Amino acid sequence: MNSASSAFAIQRSLNDVEQEFDVVIIGGGITGISVAREAASRGLKTILLERGDFGSGTSAATTKYIHGGIRYLEQYDVAVVRESLRERRILALGAPHLVEQTRFIMPAWRWSKPPTALIGAGVLLYDTLAFDRNLRAPDSLRIPHPRWLSRSKLLTAVPWLDQSGLQGGFAYHDTLNVHPERLLLAYAKSSAAAGAVLLNHTRVTGFVSTSSDRLRIEGVAVTDVLSGRDYTITGKVVVNAAGPWIDKVLETLGKGTGVGVDRSKGVHILTRPLGGPGRVADAVFARAQSGRHVIVSPWMGKSFIGPTD
Ligand SMILES: Cc1cc2nc3c(=O)[nH]c(=O)nc-3n(C[C@H](O)[C@H](O)[C@H](O)COP(=O)(O)OP(=O)(O)OC[C@H]3O[C@@H](n4cnc5c(N)ncnc54)[C@H](O)[C@@H]3O)c2cc1C
Incomplete structure (x- = not known):
C-alpha cells in the first residue's frame, strides 16, 4: 500500500523506498499501524515495514474485546482504566460497524x-x-x-x-471487536490515505548506524521477502513496534540492550x-x-x- 494509492486501491511497491523518511516503523500490528496513522496525518513522511501480512502477529488473534480494562481495577490502575474507557468511546463512535456495544x-x-x-x-x-x-x-x-x-x-x-x-x-x-483484522486494515487504509507508505512481506534485518557505539540509529536494512532483494531505508526516527519480537529486532544491533521479552501464547x-x-x-x-x-x-x-x- 503506498501514498499514491487511493484508500481502496492497494499497491505494493519498493521502487522509491531508498530515500530518507521522517519516521520508519518496524511492525505492522495495531501499534505500528496506529503510529503510522498518527505520524502521516501530522505531515511526517512515514514508512511502515511488516515482515508478514498486516496484523499477522498478535493483533489479528485477540480475544476480540475492546475493553475499558475493568480487570485492571484489581491492580488499582485507575489511570489506565480511564484512558482505555476514553479510547473505547472514541472507537465505538468512529467505527460502530466494527466495535459493537455488548x-x-x-x-x-x-x-x-x-x-x-x-x-x-x-x-x-x-x-x-x-x-x-x-x-x-x-x-x-x-x-x-x-x-x-x-x-x-x-x-x-x-x-x-x-x-x-x-x-x-x-x-x-x-x-467487542468481532473482526480485529478489519479494524486494523481500516487503520492501515487511513494511514495510506494520509500519505504513509505501508509495506507488508518486508522484513527488517538490521539497523543502519554510523556512530561507533551504534546508539544513533539512522535507518534499517530490509529484505523484500517476495523478491529476495535487499534495501536500505533511512529515517530521522525509527520506531520498533515489533510487539513480542522487539527484542529479536534489537538483537540485530549486535550489542546488548537489556531488553528481554517472555513470550506466551x-x-x-x-x-x-x-x-x-x-x-x-x-x-x-x-x-x-x-x-x-x-x-x-x-x-x-x-x-x-x-x-x-
Ligand atoms: C491471547 C491474547 C489475547 C488478547 N486479547 C485482547 C483483546 O481482547 N483486546 C485487546 O485490546 N487486546 C488484546 N490482546 C493484546 C493485543 O492483542 C496486543 O496488545 C496487540 O495486538 C499488540 O500489537 P502490536 O502491534 O504491539 O504487536 P503485533 O500485533 O504482534 O505486531 C508486531 C508485528 O511486528 C512484526 N515484526 C516482527 N519482527 C519484524 C521484523 N524483523 N521486520 C518486520 N516486521 C516484524 C510481526 O510480524 C508483527 O506483525 C491480547 C493479546 C493476547 C496475547
Whole structure:
C-alpha cells in the first residue's frame, strides 16, 4: 500500500523506498499501524515495514474485546482504566460497524474471589470512570448503567453456568471487536490515505548506524521477502513496534540492550452456542476457583471462549 494509492486501491511497491523518511516503523500490528496513522496525518513522511501480512502477529488473534480494562481495577490502575474507557468511546463512535456495544455479565458465586460485594464495587467504579461514555453518542450506541441480575434472571440469560453457589451476576456494557483484522486494515487504509507508505512481506534485518557505539540509529536494512532483494531505508526516527519480537529486532544491533521479552501464547476455542442456538447475545466474564478468568463471547452465532492477554 503506498501514498499514491487511493484508500481502496492497494499497491505494493519498493521502487522509491531508498530515500530518507521522517519516521520508519518496524511492525505492522495495531501499534505500528496506529503510529503510522498518527505520524502521516501530522505531515511526517512515514514508512511502515511488516515482515508478514498486516496484523499477522498478535493483533489479528485477540480475544476480540475492546475493553475499558475493568480487570485492571484489581491492580488499582485507575489511570489506565480511564484512558482505555476514553479510547473505547472514541472507537465505538468512529467505527460502530466494527466495535459493537455488548452486554457483559460477571457472575458471582459464594466462593468468588474477589467477593461479590467487591466485584459490585468494581463494576460501579468502572461505570463512574466511564462518566462520558454517552457523550455525543446516538441513541443506538448509548450505554446503560450496570445492574444486578438475580440468580434466576442470570440463569435465563446464561443457562450453562455452574449453579452451585451461584448468587447472581452484574450486567454492564463493554465493546467487542468481532473482526480485529478489519479494524486494523481500516487503520492501515487511513494511514495510506494520509500519505504513509505501508509495506507488508518486508522484513527488517538490521539497523543502519554510523556512530561507533551504534546508539544513533539512522535507518534499517530490509529484505523484500517476495523478491529476495535487499534495501536500505533511512529515517530521522525509527520506531520498533515489533510487539513480542522487539527484542529479536534489537538483537540485530549486535550489542546488548537489556531488553528481554517472555513470550506466551493464548488459546481460544470457537464452539457451538453454549446457551443453545440463537442464545449467545451476552458476553460472560467469569472467573474460575483457581482465579483464572475466561471470557465467553458471542461470535457470529457461536461461542468464542478465550483468555485475554
Ligand atoms: C491471547 C491474547 C489475547 C488478547 N486479547 C485482547 C483483546 O481482547 N483486546 C485487546 O485490546 N487486546 C488484546 N490482546 C493484546 C493485543 O492483542 C496486543 O496488545 C496487540 O495486538 C499488540 O500489537 P502490536 O502491534 O504491539 O504487536 P503485533 O500485533 O504482534 O505486531 C508486531 C508485528 O511486528 C512484526 N515484526 C516482527 N519482527 C519484524 C521484523 N524483523 N521486520 C518486520 N516486521 C516484524 C510481526 O510480524 C508483527 O506483525 C491480547 C493479546 C493476547 C496475547
